[in-house]
Amino acid sequence: MILSHVILGLLAVAPMTGYDLKKRFDTSVNHFWSADKAQIYRTLSRLVTDGLAEVKIVRQIGLPDRQEHHITEAGRATLGEWLVSAPDAHRERDPFLARIFFSGTLQRSEILALTAQRRMTAESLLNELLAQLAPGESAPQTRAEYMRFATLRNGISHVRAELEWLDEVEKDLP
Amino acid sequence: MILSHVILGLLAVAPMTGYDLKKRFDTSVNHFWSADKAQIYRTLSRLVTDGLAEVKIVRQIGLPDRQEHHITEAGRATLGEWLVSAPDAHRERDPFLARIFFSGTLQRSEILALTAQRRMTAESLLNELLAQLAPGESAPQTRAEYMRFATLRNGISHVRAELEWLDEVEKDLP
DNA sequence: TGCACCTAGTAGACAAGTCGACTAGGTGCA
């Protein structure tokens, strides 16, 4: 699965707890992958049993212990292999497009309500992505940094394409 | 779930067997939804037990019986409600972007191999979408037809955005 | 004083999706 590889990728940058990972998934990684908390913890413990990660317990004062997961050499190797392996099958799935596909029987106004909704989520997504892009705009770009920003720019391009498509639909809708 | 609604949407156009549905999912609907065969048959039988669809067995000569699933009035009502209900949560998930995000440690040539792969699949997808769009290009557009083509144009816009992004990455990659 | 929210993690049930195998006949081809 891909989740374990994404987790390995994040652990390769810095050791993390399940809790830390969940935050990464909800912020910096959310434009291309998402994960449920329970799923993250389950995957983490599998990485440990598979020898791809190791746990170090870090005691804290006033806070619960941190189970810091460190990537192992085997983990780095697995990650490296995945990066250059055959592409994972990817199925597009978009419930909004599913509605649009079948919305021929709706009133014009109902369809415009759907597109207006979509426009709002697209615009707020665009703002999030732009905000994430902003800090490093003029920074010296290492390759790693360039690649991370590239995924953001990918998201931005797609959101913009979506907004232009919405313009068209709202204009041409018979 | 969305699958049952997509199936209802397809049954609303014409009665179909699980087999027919599978073909639709692999051709005309595949740019926004996909489904496994077993999943389709399971969902169909749940639609029947829920009273949203009915089965008519059609005998054939030389071929297995067809279990034609017809949408019921209740099914149409359910579909209609879904079309205008609150938008389904939608999480973007793209394994390719996941790789790109973590590919900072790869060689330049390895990254270019990834993008070249992506370009190939994007281009063949574009051709498929254009081929699907072609037949009705100048047809008299009913609203239903317009909406179906709109989803195709959506896919085309996104693929084009992807190709432009690939151009950029391949050009700027440090 | 109580409520909401933060850190950190566990547990269990359930829904959704995937994969492979199996039945069973029909057609086309080399």
Add this chain to the structure above:
DNA sequence: TGCACCTAGTCGACTTGTCTACTAGGTGCA
């Protein structure tokens, strides 16, 4: 003659993903 592929469908095992609830203390605020 045998193989591959088509129509039409069933079954079981398994993996992923989601949701809810729980423990247990700490902080901030009104």
